[in-house]
Amino acid sequence: MSAQAPHAIILIVDDLPENLTVLSELLQPYYDVRVATSGEKALRVAHIKPYPDLILLDVMMPGMDGYQVFEQLRADPSTHDIPVIFVTAMDSKEAELHGLNVGAVDYITKPVVPPIVLARIHTQLELKQAREYLANQNAWLETEVTRRMMENELIQEVSIRALAHLAEIRDSETGYHILRTQAYVEQLALGLQKNPDYADALTNVYIKLLTRSAPLHDIGKVGIPDAILQKPGPLTPQEWVIMKTHAQLGSDAIDFAERDAAEPVEFLSLAKEIARWHHEKWDGSGYPDGLIGDATPISARIMALADVFDALISPRVYKLPMPYEEAKDIILNGRGTHFDPDVVDIFISQFDVFCKIADRYRDSHSDS
CATH class of the missing domain: 3.40.50.2300 (Response regulator)
Known part of the structure; x- marks a missing residue:
């Protein structure tokens, strides 16, 4: 045999x-x-x-x-x-x-x-x-699937960074702004996750996608004329109206990308939210839609605070960087008017962490 x-x-x-x-x-x-x-x-x-x-x-x-x-x-x-x-x-x-x-x-x-x-x-x-x-x-097969997923995620992250840099090239912001705001967003989301009111929405997967999407919040600035985007002084009322359109422009651009996709892409949905609504305010005085309270998605409410804090402490052609403590006071004063109170509370409770993030990714010409 x-x-x-x-x-x-x-x-x-x-x-x-x-x-x-x-x-x-x-x-x-x-x-x-x-x-x-x-x-x-x-x-x-x-x-x-x-x-x-x-x-x-x-x-x-x-x-x-x-x-x-x-x-x-x-x-x-x-x-x-x-x-x-x-x-x-x-x-x-x-x-x-x-x-x-x-x-x-x-x-x-x-x-x-x-x-x-x-x-x-x-x-x-x-x-x-x-x-x-x-x-x-x-x-x-499991190893190969894992490898390809990691490769796809890397391609996705690189593509997001590349798109975000398109806006930065024409603006006064730097690549460190992306890294800082990503880290702020992640820290705020993880803090809110411990709140029972947010635990179901802010899953680990959601936070990962939100953090990945954060760099696209100002992608609409590619549609703003250089004379306005790079103006070294205050904008006129007419120029400010044009500047504010970047939220709508960014949202529309991502919406077009979504339509071209064969199936829904979750991170694009989040990117569209933060691009359109990260300038909304808790009291309804923001733009482009004047949303009040939690009518603004939590993704954009988190991005709003992260973006403002970084803008305050960062140098611009028209201003010097603000000290961290002074920026903290402005954020605190905006609790319940500009910002979601719950998001502000996380920021205040972890303020030292935000300062460390800002220091880790400090712009080379920043002295704050």
């Missing part, structure tokens, strides 16, 4: 030497054979590496019987998956069903019929190989 796995290791367990001899002589031409004359010895031999590929286990043995051996094999992670065929003189259907019910892959009665034993061993080894192949394939 040509066995499927010529180097497979078979462990034969039987307390009678003559039975071991019969099975050993039958299997040795095809397999590497190990033997054990008791349940205790069987457990020791089963743990010798390389582990057996299959165990032929006698049921009726003095001391530890086959069922007890089988139970310990299954309880140990290193031997749990080794297929076991019970070999016994009990030929009742009840005994066979019991053996199969506890988890054995097959049940052979004595006296053994050599061709049947060889055929069943061959079948079980083929099945074992198939299971291992599928397990390896599944492991490879």
